[in-house]
Amino acid sequence: xxxxxxxxxxxxxxxxxxxxxxxxxxxxxxxxxxxxxxxxxxxxxxxxxxxxxxxxxxxxxxxxxxxxxxxxxxxxxxxxxxxxxxxxxxxxxxxxxxxxxxxxxxxxxxxxxxxxxxxxxxxxxxxxxxxxxxxxxxxxxxxxxxxxxxxxxxxxxxxxxxxxxxxxxxxxxxxxxxxxxxxxxxxxxxxxxxxxxxxxxxxxxxxxxxxxxxxxxxxxxxxxxxxxxxxxxxxxxxxxxxxxxxxxxxxxxxxxxxxxxxxxxxxxxxxxxxxxxxxxxxxxxxxxxxxxxxxxxxxxxxxxxxxxxxxxxxxxxxxxxxxxxxxxxxxxxxxxxxxxxxxxxxxxxxxxxxxxxxxxxxxxxxxxxxxxxxxxxxxxxxxxxxxxxxxxxxxxxxxxxxxxxxxxxxxxxxxxx
Amino acid sequence: xxxxxxxxxxxxxxxxxxxxxxxxxxxxxxxxxxxxxxxxxxxxxxxxxxxxxxxxxxxxxxxxxxxxxxxxxxxxxxxxxxxxxxxxxxxxxxxxxxxxxxxxxxxxxxxxxxxxxxxxxxxxxxxxxxxxxxxxxxxxxxxxxxxxxxxxxxxxxxxxxxxx
Numbered sequence: 001x002x003x004x005x006x007x008x009x010x011x012x013x014x015x016x017x018x019x020x021x022x023x024x025x026x027x028x029x030x031x032x033x034x035x036x037x038x039x040x041x042x043x044x045x046x047x048x049x050x051x052x053x054x055x056x057x058x059x060x061x062x063x064x065x066x067x068x069x070x071x072x073x074x075x076x077x078x079x080x081x082x083x084x085x086x087x088x089x090x091x092x093x094x095x096x097x098x099x100x101x102x103x104x105x106x107x108x109x110x111x112x113x114x115x116x117x118x119x120x121x122x123x124x125x126x127x128x129x130x131x132x133x134x135x136x137x138x139x140x141x142x143x144x145x146x147x148x149x150x151x152x153x154x155x156x157x158x159x160x161x162x163x164x165x166x167x168x169x170x171x172x173x174x175x176x177x178x179x180x181x182x183x184x185x186x187x188x189x190x191x192x193x194x195x196x197x198x199x200x201x202x203x204x205x206x207x208x209x210x211x212x213x214x215x216x217x218x219x220x221x222x223x224x225x226x227x228x229x230x231x232x233x234x235x236x237x238x239x240x241x242x243x244x245x246x247x248x249x250x251x252x253x254x255x256x257x258x259x260x261x262x263x264x265x266x267x268x269x270x271x272x273x274x275x276x277x278x279x280x281x282x283x284x285x286x287x288x289x290x291x292x293x294x295x296x297x298x299x300x301x302x303x304x305x306x307x308x309x310x311x312x313x314x315x316x317x318x319x320x321x322x323x324x325x326x327x328x329x330x331x332x333x334x335x336x337x338x339x340x341x342x343x344x345x346x347x348x349x350x351x352x353x354x355x356x357x358x359x360x361x362x363x364x365x366x367x368x369x370x371x372x373x374x375x376x377x378x379x380x381x382x383x384x385x386x387x388x389x390x391x392x393x394x395x396x397x398x399x400x401x402x403x404x405x406x407x408x409x410x411x412x413x414x415x416x417x
Numbered sequence: 418x419x420x421x422x423x424x425x426x427x428x429x430x431x432x433x434x435x436x437x438x439x440x441x442x443x444x445x446x447x448x449x450x451x452x453x454x455x456x457x458x459x460x461x462x463x464x465x466x467x468x469x470x471x472x473x474x475x476x477x478x479x480x481x482x483x484x485x486x487x488x489x490x491x492x493x494x495x496x497x498x499x500x501x502x503x504x505x506x507x508x509x510x511x512x513x514x515x516x517x518x519x520x521x522x523x524x525x526x527x528x529x530x531x532x533x534x535x536x537x538x539x540x541x542x543x544x545x546x547x548x549x550x551x552x553x554x555x556x557x558x559x560x561x562x563x564x565x566x567x568x569x570x571x572x573x574x575x576x577x578x579x580x581x
Contacts, residue, residue, distance in 0.1 A: 133491045164496040167488075169503050227501030234495050 421449025518560030
């Protein structure tokens with residue numbers, strides 16, 4: 001069909017009229033929506049709501065739809081519900097919050113262990129071992145050479161040493177704490193208590209070292225019983241501190257009578273150690289370099305070792321120790337003060353009068369460490385942790401410490417004087 | 418001295434009367450893992466049962482080897498005598514253990530068992546005065562002094578009362 005020009009103009013005219021009418025109605029609808037919107041945004045309740053949201057959360061819920069997506073046109077309550085359920089399920093999981101808390105606790109335990117400084121590390125030798133019983137065989141050397149006459153046979157020399165072992169023992173503790181206590185403790189102190197597990201193991205090592213050094217029967221600290229030295233050779237009746245002389249070699253490790261930490265007694269100790277004898281009766285190379293004492297002798301030792309002038313009072317001018325005489329002990333030894341120095345009763349008291357003079361350059365006292373510190377935590381998804389929300393932490397170490405050869409030390413006082 | 422072995426047959430209810438027997442050891446005591454252990458309440462030490470009535474103070478089955486009052490040592494040195502006694506786990510009871518049936522004795526499922534030190538440190542028999550356990554096997558067995566049978570072993574110390 002072919003339209004005439006008049007018919008075509010008529011049809012175009014009608015179409016324009018239709019479009020015009022449609023555009024007018026769309027504008028009206030838009031006007032209506034804007035009116036409704038204004039009404040919604042400006043009524044009293046909505047104003048209060050928007051002001052409240054601004055005060056509490058700092059957002060305008062009707063204009064900042066990126067922060068408050070409920071007002072977005074694309075928002076779906078169905079999708080929101082699904083997302084919410086998913087988030088709630090994650091919060092209820094036993095593997096989210098407990099693990100976060102536990103990780104913090106573990107860091108605390110290890111951190112506390114590293115932060116704790118004890119004095120035994122200043123003179124004892126810490127040696128790693130992978131054996132449950134570590135054999136130790138210090139060889140003292142050979143017997144002495146002699147003059148050889150012409151055409152005479154050379155004298156034979158022989159070697160002698162010690163034959164001992166040290167067994168690694170396990171030490172540790174277990175700490176149980178309920179989840180609610182950790183959560184509700186506003187001071188955080190209970191969380192810190194878990195750190196004490198590691199610190200106490202370090203303290204236990206200090207107690208063990210000084211307890212073994214003293215080798216007193218019945219020594220005990222806070223329920224931890226410290227045995228006497230486990231390296232006493234079968235041929236020795238008095239060990240490790242012997243004033244009469246060891247059966248092997250005759251060396252002595254203490255004076256015949258104990259004395260206070262004085263310049264005179266210290267001098268005696270230095271003299272005896274520098275004449276120390278090994279199991280063959282030959283003088284050993286012992287260089288006393290360190291004093292071990294409790295806080296009781298903290299000031300006395302500092303005065304003896306640091307005074308510029310003679311520390312034992314003035315004598316007549318010109319004599320040893322006369323007025324303004326120098327201090328021959330100045331800087332001659334270092335000082336290690338331990339809070340865990342047992343007395344002669346085996347009591348680890350801060351006022352223990354025991355003191356020792358030792359050669360800290362020789363590995364004569366060994367701390368054999370098989371497992372330095374092991375912190376384990378019960379699986380939070382099983383056992384008591386899961387059933388009752390009780391977290392259990394286990395801190396353990398496998399080690400032992402003992403005297404390998406007491407000839408490098410001198411017990412100036414066992415604490416009895 | 419031969420070493421002991423783990424004689425636990427089934428762990429059904431492990432229990433201990435004393436968890437650490439460090440204070441109950443004497444320098445002369447030697448026990449193997451798996452051996453019956455009694456408590457000498459007079460001398461306050463562990464002892465191996467010497468006769469059937471010692472079952473009255475049975476505290477369980479040893480779980481480690483003890484040699485001269487110490488844990489069995491790996492090496493011998495000059496300082497063995499001075500080694501300190503470490504913490505030593507106490508005997509266990511309540512589980513099923515492999516014990517040795519007395520020669521010539523027939524045991525039936527569910528039969529009560531009594532100590533028989535004459536057969537050995539793990540020896541049991543079917544007659545006596547102090548029941549220490551019950552045969553948990555599934556068929557009749559005639560002992561020859563070496564055959565091991567499973568038995569749930571209890572403890573009678575303290576107060577001579579059998580408990581599992």
